[in-house]
Amino acid sequence: MASAHENHAHGDHAAPSAAQVRGEARLAKIVEGRTAGAPEDCIVLQQISSTEVVDGTAIVYRMNNGTIYVNRPPAGASFLRRDVVLVTDTHSPNLCGVDIVRLLDQGSRMSAGSVGLGKFIPYPRPAR
Numbered sequence: 001m002a003s004a005h006e007n008h009a010h011g012d013h014a015a016p017s018a019a020q021v022r023g024e025a026r027l028a029k030i031v032e033g034r035t036a037g038a039p040e041d042c043i044v045l046q047q048i049s050s051t052e053v054v055d056g057t058a059i060v061y062r063m064n065n066g067t068i069y070v071n072r073p074p075a076g077a078s079f080l081r082r083d084v085v086l087v088t089d090t091h092s093p094n095l096c097g098v099d100i101v102r103l104l105d106q107g108s109r110m111s112a113g114s115v116g117l118g119k120f121i122p123y124p125r126p127a128r
Helices: 002-010 018-030
Strands: 042-044 048-054 058-063 068-071 084-088 094-096 100-105 111-116 120-123
Touching: 018 048, 018 058, 018 068, 048 084
Parallel strands: none
Antiparallel strands: 042 094, 048 058, 058 068, 068 120, 084 100, 100 111
16 A cells, blocks of 8 residues: 555656646646635635645545645645545644645545645736
């Protein structure tokens, strides 16, 4: 099982892996028509309406007000897959860039790694 993770890890040094290329394309589609705002350190957990893991790339947080936050973990992004469950253990009402998110395999519930979050980039809903 470890070899599958090792293969992902090697893609970080050289050319982007196929998962990263697909992830970047998916992320571009998610934020299409929106303009990035200034990076933020934290988001309010209760305001999150849904999350989406973008393979090898980022975690997308959709907020109740329509803003989308993109978090590109500076370490561990190669572990990000659509089929992982995110487990956050925070001791505040916020999710912040210093927090660690554990990843669980959706089927087995076994650990699939962890990522340290980075800054949250807001993409507000475009004005109509």
